[in-house]
Amino acid sequence: MRVSGLTISKAHAALQAGQVRSVELTERFLDRIAQLDPKVRAFLHIAPDVALQAAQDADRRRADGEDSPLLGVPLAIKDVLCTGDMPTTCGSRMLEGFRPPYDATVVARLRRAGVVPLGKTNTDEFAMGSSTENSAYWTTHNPWDLDRVPGGSSGGSAAAVAAGIATAALGTDTGGSIRQPAAFCGVVGLKPTYGRVSRHGLVAFASSLDQAGPLTHTVRDAALLLGAMAGHDPLDATSADRPVPSFADELVGDVRGMRLGVPREYLSEEGMDPSVSAAVRDALDVWQDLGAEIVAVSLPHTSYALPVYYLLAPAEASANLARYDGVRYGYSDPAAEDIWDAYRKSREAGLGAEVKRRIMLGAYALSAGYYDAYYLKAQKVRTLIKRDFDEAFAQCDAIVTPTTPTPAFKIGEKADDPLRMYMADVFTLSLNLAGLCGISIPCGLADGLPVGVQVLGNAFAEATVLRVADAYERVTPWHEMQPSLAGDDEAW
Amino acid sequence: MALLPDQVLHIAELVKLSLSQDEVALYQRQLSEILAHFDRLNELNTDDIPPTAQVADEQNVYRKDEVRPWLANDEALANAPDADDGFFRVRPVLEG
Numbered sequence: 342m343r344v345s346g347l348t349i350s351k352a353h354a355a356l357q358a359g360q361v362r363s364v365e366l367t368e369r370f371l372d373r374i375a376q377l378d379p380k381v382r383a384f385l386h387i388a389p390d391v392a393l394q395a396a397q398d399a400d401r402r403r404a405d406g407e408d409s410p411l412l413g414v415p416l417a418i419k420d421v422l423c424t425g426d427m428p429t430t431c432g433s434r435m436l437e438g439f440r441p442p443y444d445a446t447v448v449a450r451l452r453r454a455g456v457v458p459l460g461k462t463n464t465d466e467f468a469m470g471s472s473t474e475n476s477a478y479w480t481t482h483n484p485w486d487l488d489r490v491p492g493g494s495s496g497g498s499a500a501a502v503a504a505g506i507a508t509a510a511l512g513t514d515t516g517g518s519i520r521q522p523a524a525f526c527g528v529v530g531l532k533p534t535y536g537r538v539s540r541h542g543l544v545a546f547a548s549s550l551d552q553a554g555p556l557t558h559t560v561r562d563a564a565l566l567l568g569a570m571a572g573h574d575p576l577d578a579t580s581a582d583r584p585v586p587s588f589a590d591e592l593v594g595d596v597r598g599m600r601l602g603v604p605r606e607y608l609s610e611e612g613m614d615p616s617v618s619a620a621v622r623d624a625l626d627v628w629q630d631l632g633a634e635i636v637a638v639s640l641p642h643t644s645y646a647l648p649v650y651y652l653l654a655p656a657e658a659s660a661n662l663a664r665y666d667g668v669r670y671g672y673s674d675p676a677a678e679d680i681w682d683a684y685r686k687s688r689e690a691g692l693g694a695e696v697k698r699r700i701m702l703g704a705y706a707l708s709a710g711y712y713d714a715y716y717l718k719a720q721k722v723r724t725l726i727k728r729d730f731d732e733a734f735a736q737c738d739a740i741v742t743p744t745t746p747t748p749a750f751k752i753g754e755k756a757d758d759p760l761r762m763y764m765a766d767v768f769t770l771s772l773n774l775a776g777l778c779g780i781s782i783p784c785g786l787a788d789g790l791p792v793g794v795q796v797l798g799n800a801f802a803e804a805t806v807l808r809v810a811d812a813y814e815r816v817t818p819w820h821e822m823q824p825s826l827a828g829d830d831e832a833w
Numbered sequence: 834m835a836l837l838p839d840q841v842l843h844i845a846e847l848v849k850l851s852l853s854q855d856e857v858a859l860y861q862r863q864l865s866e867i868l869a870h871f872d873r874l875n876e877l878n879t880d881d882i883p884p885t886a887q888v889a890d891e892q893n894v895y896r897k898d899e900v901r902p903w904l905a906n907d908e909a910l911a912n913a914p915d916a917d918d919g920f921f922r923v924r925p926v927l928e929g
Contacts, residue, residue: 439912440911440912442904442908442909442911442912443904535888535889536889536890549886549887549888575896578894579887579889581889581890642877645873645874645877647870648870648871648873648874649874651867651871652871659847659848662848663848663849667914668913668914668921668923669909669912669913669921670912670913670914671912671914672914673914673915677924678924679924679925679926679928680923680924680925680926681849682924683923683924684849685849685850685851686851688848688849688850689850689851689852692850694859697848697850697852697856697860698860698863698864700848700850701841701844701845701848701850701860701864702864702867702868704844704847704848705836705840705844705847705864705868708844708847715868715871717884718874718875718879719874720884720885720886721879721882721883721884721885722874722877722879722882723884723885724882724883724884724885725877725879725882727885727888759863759867760863760866760867760870763867774888775888776888776889800888800890
């Protein structure tokens with residue numbers, strides 16, 4: 342069976358019809374991982390035993406009469422989500438060999454739904470980065486051009502889906518870490534509303550911004566996965582106690598009369614690649630032809646999102662990463678003499694350059710004498726950014742923007758210049774600051790590299806953004822495009 | 834604003850990192866550049882704007898203070914770099 346580009350929906354249809362068993366499907370994906378992942382390097386940990394056991398269980402459940410869209414479907418999990426039976430490193434030497442004592446709530450929920458975990462995917466260390474170059478282990482390669490980054494921090498997950506070595510994958514998004522790699526790799530990536538999905542077992546980076554979400558081939562697949570991931574969890578006090586709609590049922594293919602807002606600040610952004618602007622304008626024409634009304638809106642504080650994000654997220658990180666003390670888990674320097682020496686030496690050796698940069702930046706923004714000027718100031722401008730969205734959503738149902746200013750950049754191109762690297766997130770950051778939802782979907786190619794368009798929605802309006810994105814997908818070919826990887830025995 | 838080497842060392846101590854000489858120079862330059870970029874927030878007058886610390890629609894969330902099973906002792910210690918007799922083993926905190 343040909344599995345590259347296999348969607349959850351098609352896998353489900355084949356499993357349901359008895360054309361394939363989950364064990365066969367899983368073996369095929371494991372073969373493909375062995376064949377192609379040495380080039381892509383999407384996986385930090387491949388888990389054949391865990392996967393085949395889960396596949397056998399799924400086949401048994403199906404034989405007993407159970408049926409659900411995710412039962413027996415192989416997918417990949419970003420290595421910042423805790424898994425009780427697989428290592429969880431967060432792309433850090435600090436957590437090399439760490440095996441969590443429990444599953445993250447999202448992982449537990451998907452397991453109950455019958456998914457088959459293939460392994461754990463690469464990430465920038467503690468999800469801090471836009472390229473996977475900050476992984477302490479290796480850099481993942483973009484399947485569309487192996488000399489380019491897959492984006493980050495969920496770059497391993499995006500590359501795994503794009504390369505057809507997983508049906509779908511889980512990622513996390515603190516400032517764009519699902520949507521930006523989805524755009525760079527030509528796949529769908531959904532960042533849910535803050536509170537929609539439990540953060541229990543998502544290793545904390547910035548607690549007021551982090552959310553887990555799906556990376557998939559299609560909008561329908563993202564709807565199916567989100568439905569299984571979402572919902573209230575007593576173990577996360579910030580998870581929202583509100584009903585979860587049946588997102589897949591909301592994909593009616595009709596956007597007539599809907600108002601799509603286009604913020605004037607985004608298309609005029611400095612450093613915007615003209616081919617990306619052109620692809621997004623074409624996408625807007627498609628929605629207009631489908632009967633949506635395109636309206637101009639304004640998000641006047643957009644250009645301040647970058648400094649706000651890179652003060653608040655590092656401030657939260659500096660507190661969250663204080664837990665890596667080398668006592669309860671994680672790396673501990675054996676040569677240290679007393680506990681203070683052990684803290685300093687273990688953290689110095691266990692944490693990478695970008696993590697150190699961010700926790701220092703965050704601690705500075707929180708420190709005596711600078712708190713008002715940096716941290717409090719950033720929190721106030723966060724309010725202005727949120728108000729921008731409130732006012733825009735009074736005039737439209739969803740907002741459409743480019744996901745990134747450029748297609749995927751070359752490995753090494755920005756690695757020595759943190760500020761330029763931060764600019765790669767310029768279109769995705771403000772959504773997290775406002776706590777809203779958004780999806781990136783493929784909308785074209787620029788010099789052979791995928792381009793993403795982003796549909797942003799109000800709080801808990803995932804059904805709206807999914808509906809808008811799905812309507813576009815139904816009449817365009819971009820979600821079907823696949824990279825051609827040398828050595829792929831399924832290549833045409 | 835530009836940071837001084839002593840300030841970099843002070844911040845490193847706040848987050849318990851022992852930086853090498855080269856790292857002090859690197860972070861002095863990089864953090865100064867990043868902070869200079871962030872000074873543009875001062876273009877905005879925020880005197881009457883309340884801060885936003887979180888965006889969840891919940892406010893306080895309470896639960897009963899009840900004992901419930903969580904990890905067994907050996908599970909809690911399974912990842913410890915050093916454990917002894919059911920406890921985490923730490924290096925001396927106080928001298929003498």
